[in-house]
Amino acid sequence: IAINISVLCETSKYNSVLPKAASLIHQVYLIQVISTNSVNPDTIFANNEMSLRDIEIYGFDYDYTLAFYSSHLHTLIFNIARDILISKHRYPEGLRKYEYIPNFAVRGLHYDVQKALLMKIDAFHYIQLGTVYRGLNPVPDEEVIAMYEGSHVPLEIMSDFYGKSTHGHTMKQFMDIFSLPEMTLLSCVNDFFMRHNIDYEPVHLYKDVKEAIRDVHVKGIMYRAKYVCYGEQSHAVLKKLSEHGKKMFLITNSPFDFVNRGMTYIVGKDWRELFDVVIVQADKPSFFNDRRKPFRRVTDKGALLWDRIHRLDKGQIYKQGNLYEFLRLTGWRGSKVLYFGDHIYSDLADLTLKHGWRTGAIIPELRKEIKIMNTEQYVHVMTWLQSLTGLIEQMQVHRDPASQAVVDEWIREREAMKPQTKDIFNAQFGSLFRTYHNPTYFSRRLSRFADIYMASISCLLNYDLQHTFFPRRTPLQHESPFWPEYSPAGLNVSSRLHRSKAESD
């Protein structure tokens, strides 16, 4: 990087900015030093200070929290839903040649139901240009800007609090890991219709795909398949908590039979002894809101019993119910309870906002993204990007034509680097957590609803149960960073880096 700047400065037309730019070289070097600290993918990250010392009761979601599935399951969901579209909804036979594309979509994307566009939106409701897809092809920026009269999406058309699209809310957000095949199927069918110039109604398509995917889940087609792939180290985590005398419970939307087979595989036949309460088919998020649904006992064979529930007993299986009743029967209230889930909205939002339990988000994608961020290539790109931003910020005040020419060149270079910072994560949509410079809509929700977040529940094995998680105290935009400034001329490049970290929080 230093060499890059030197080369820039040696060119005669850059003479006017040479002294200033040269003085920045050592700051760039400092950034390099700061940013080469690699992050351990098994770290638990804190949005909010929390001590495990205070936690007496641990609760878990099941799918993608305790049990993980191979991407093979996504292929299966895609194939079955595609075939349902053809056989039940009379979609064209030609769709059958579309296969699941494993790395097409990322979680947290928004889908404009009326315009049939899949896209990534940032924390300020701006569309990340370059990530808008119609079918399997990107939509040119100019076309996006014309359609949305800019790139801002008004609140009125964003999906509701749970990511669902209701009347008038045409932007649906896909938050579930199971929604990866759904997004891919939508894109494939859109692609087919456009390729063949078929006039179709995107709203009907969205509803039909949603229904076909729901059929795969609800009608149990998926539950009959044996696709529990691995439990990572879920068993070791549960054992550790149990050995430390912690209470544990499970609240899942999946049916008992499915959970039982998975947990037997992950933990063993006696898995139920680890849990004080097991709730299946809970119907989250309405489980957290709807006081009316009573708990119902289910036998091992799946038969529903009719007796009124006065206690939630260990060893028994309960279906549905609601959180208010759960709190009344167990007395497990407030910040001594920590609940883990992978769905930021339906698992964690209400607990944080209404009920005061502590929350832990399981974000499996973190592991892959951190590994990418630790690569030399990524560190190099980001260091140069931050350096350029710092150079532009400082040098823009020089209004003479020669200096402006250099600054303009830097601005163009910064623009040209954007695709690199995106494509390194996913060629279509980039990182789950960032648009080019901002946190994503997903990131913002994550930081609001999760006290802590991690790639897998197994990260808990790296900490003892007295550990306190402290969020990094990053300076707010109006606060000065705590380490000394290196340049007498106000803001310097290293403080830019520090600020960009603050933005991500």
Ligand SMILES: [Mg+2]
């Ligand atoms: Mg889940």
